[in-house]
Amino acid sequence: MTRPALSLPWFVGLSLAGHAMLLAGWYAPQWGGDYQPPPLAVSVSAPHGSTEIPAPPRETPAPAPRVARSAPQTARAPDALPTRTASSTTEAPATPETTPDRVTPASASTRPRHLAQARVFVNQQLNHDIARYFTYPALARRKGWQGTVLLGFEVSADGRIHHIRVKRSSGHGLLDHSALRALEQVERIEGFADRFAFRLYNVDLPVIYRLGTRG
Template structure:
């Protein structure tokens, strides 16, 4: 590329720069620039406030003086008589709820999680059925501590199976107010065949 070919390009750049500078000078000095751009205008409406506060200057007042009263000398009849001291009044103490008072709730087996007894094979083979009533001593933790047969089914194998199963159960402990306590509960266990067995 020759030096002559590059010269017109340099001249063009200078011309554009000078033209831009000249226009900027003219716009800023003549105020044309200000007429071309104006910031947006906003209308602001003044609304009354919900609370008007008026400050009032406090006027200091003179200190108030009480008249000085001088008691008259007491006469013997006017002298106060000594009163017998009153006995102290009873002040009620704080109300304390005894956790051992309140409604007694009986222990209950957790039937949803406790397994049902398995029907003994020999009892099924012989067709034995019956109702066993067990007396269960339940600890405050809900654990059976003692299981005894209160009323037999008439078959020892059914009684023993029922007692063995209930010994593994978990109970909701009895409550006195909101405190779990030891208690005893009767648990009936029925062994009977359903229609499908017959």
């Protein structure tokens, strides 16, 4: 029994179909049902210039101290004094020149202390003196108005009070005016001229209006 011969066209078609299936399986991407694309990377950029490190300043060598050559001459000045004991009139000007130099630094260093002492003295004195003229307006008491008035003023060398003003209001014009009027009636800081011989600027005085509770 003989097998039927395969025709050439049928064999060629079968071969082409097989190659096509192989090529399709080679180039097809291997994606399954659970495939997920890779996540995106997020980058944060710093503001411009924030990552730049400034170059360190160039160090300049400090200039060498200059030594005055006249210093040895001044150091020899005391040696020459004994040789001129006969002419006492020529040595007299040296004494008044050294006296102001020693007094000036001392007065400059003690001036801030004197200013602080003067302010303390003024506040203590005014707390006593202003009580004689201090009034709490009846209308303010009835309405229950309270507050603190900050007064500013200056004190002259003779103790007189000048340029009185309200620097911070209590919130009630009636209380502000009452405190201003009380300080104007004081007029002078007693004892200031005897202790301090200078003008005192920008002095602050708080005047407190507070209603007491009845027991």
